Amino acid sequence: MRSKPPLLLLDTRRPFEVVVLGVAVPLRPAEWKLLWALVQTPGQVVTYNALWHALWQEPLQEPGQIYAHASRLRAKLRQVHPLKHLADLIRTIPKRGIMLDARPNTIEIHSGCHRPSWVRNTHPAWYPTLEAQGF
Numbered sequence: 001m002r003s004k005p006p007l008l009l010l011d012t013r014r015p016f017e018v019v020v021l022g023v024a025v026p027l028r029p030a031e032w033k034l035l036w037a038l039v040q041t042p043g044q045v046v047t048y049n050a051l052w053h054a055l056w057q058e059p060l061q062e063p064g065q066i067y068a069h070a071s072r073l074r075a076k077l078r079q080v081h082p083l084k085h086l087a088d089l090i091r092t093i094p095k096r097g098i099m100l101d102a103r104p105n106t107i108e109i110h111s112g113c114h115r116p117s118w119v120r121n122t123h124p125a126w127y128p129t130l131e132a133q134g135f
Contacts, residue, residue, distance in 0.1 A: 007089075007106035010039060020080045030055055031073045034066070038090070038100035039107050047097040070098055 005022035015032045017024050027035070037046055037054035046054075048063045055066070074087035091099045 006108045007102055008035075008039065009108045009110065010036065011110040011112065013110075013112040020077060020086060021084075023080050025076050025080060027076065028069075028072070030069045031076070034069050034073060034098075035100075038098060039109065042100045042102045042104050042107060045093045045097045045099045051098060066098070067092070 005019065007021060009019035010032075011017075011019075015027075015029065015036075017026050018032070018035055019025070033055050034051060037051055040046075048066055049059070051066050052059070052061065052063070055069070070090055070092065074090050077086040077089060080086055089101050091101045093099055
């Protein structure tokens with residue numbers, strides 16, 4: 001049994017949320033696709049062309065849209081626990097792409113299993129609870 005939730009949990013049957021440190025965070029479809037593309041190679045830069053193709057299945061048109069989705073994703077991560085610098089997980093590498101700055105062993109990917117009992121819905125009242133658990 002897991003003593004602490006993983007940093008990130010993605011479930012392919014729940015493409016409308018990511019679980020961050022045990023807290024469910026709702027995502028827009030493009031944000032989930034962006035995060036999905038990044039978790040495939042954590043710690044490595046994913047080029048803007050590859051991200052654009054993952055989001056829209058066509059060649060790169062305008063990287064500004066990728067920046068906007070990455071910015072919204074960072075804002076949602078920041079809401080989970082403002083003191084943990086979770087927004088820093090999504091790093092822009094100028095002129096190259098975006099990187100998920102996380103170790104692979106901190107990420108879990110599920111495919112339709114039951115939602116773990118330790119998953120909570122996003123709510124500011126849980127911030128102290130997360131801090132008490134050592135996050």
